[in-house]
Amino acid sequence: MYIIPAIDILDKKVVRLREGNYDDVTNYEVTLEEMIDKYQSHGTDFIHIIDLNGAKGDFSNQQYLYDIIRKTDMKVQYGGGVRSVEKVKELLDAGIHRVIVGTQAITNPDFLEELSKSLSKNNQTLDRVVVAIDVLDEVIKxxxxxxxxxxxxxxxxxxxxxxxxxxxxxxDISKDGKLGGAGIELYEKLLDHSPFIKLIASGGVSSMADIEALNKIKVESCVVGKAIYENKISIDEIKDWNLQSLVSI
Incomplete structure (x- = not known):
């Protein structure tokens, strides 16, 4: 299992939300560029960036984010405001390693089928598309x-x-931003239902013990954000874990 550090951006600032509530925001005195440089200097080659403005239909951050992402050779998993097949293709062509689709896949019944056909036609792998499932009490949000x-x-x-x-x-929205532990029960249900899916866990990871628990149920990777900013998990711990994971593959 690989740990992917997360950076959430709201109004061009590095933030974390509590349970997805835009009125409950923690701002961090660090820029996106500084965070990327810090992770890269500590041996991390994969980063998870979410445009929280884009997630609610405000695209004022996008050019700022694209300009920064294009300058890094880090593998970027990017989401927030990806609303069309053309946008997915644009991001993949621009070098984004993985594109996250969420809202459009839920609200437009034909979107995923159109995306699948389009990418296959252009010989682009569906492996580079991540379907976001944001869950609160087993309800998709x-x-x-x-x-x-x-x-x-x-x-x-x-x-x-x-x-x-x-x-x-x-x-697991009920866990997100609380540092209260990962949603193990939810992930177990998903993996019991479909053992062969590649599952990226997100929300609530607060310690290396949580990382161990996720590894035990065999999720592919996990996203860690607030625990890093609040010094619950160090970047060096992430580096050591990821190196061991790569060795074991």
Whole structure:
């Protein structure tokens, strides 16, 4: 299992939200460029960047983020405001390693099928698309976690698999931003339902003990954000863990 450090951006600032609440924001006195440089200097080659403005339909951050991302040779997993097949292709062509799709995949029933056909036609791998599933009490949330979907969680997973998408970023909203531990129960349910999916866990990771617990249930990777900023997990611990993970592959 690989640890992917997370950087959430709101109004061009590095932040963390509590349970996805835009009114409960923690700001950090560090820039996106500084965070990327810090991770890279400590041997991390994979970063998770979310445009929180884009997630709720405000695209004022996008050019700022694109300009910074284009300058780094880090592998970037990027999400927030990806609303069209053309945007996914644009990001992949620009060198983004993985693109996260969320709201559009929920609200437009044809989006994932169109995306699958388009990428396959252009010989681009579906492995570089991550389907975001943001969950609160087994209800899928979207639009920056402000709206609820009537689609059942496992039905949605099955639909994605039928269309060739098998990498999922699952955020347990009830855990996110609280440093209270990862949503192990939710991830176990997903992996019990579909053992062969590539699952990226997100939300609540607060210690290396949480990392160990996620590794035990065999998630592919996990996203860690606030625990780093609050000094619960050090960058050196992440570096050592990831090196050991690469050796064991």
């Amino acid at each position: 979207y639009s920056g976690w402000m709206e609820s979907s009537p689609i059942k969680l496992m039905d949605y997973v099955d639909k994605c698999l039928r269309l060739g998408f098998y990498r999922f970023l699952c955020t």
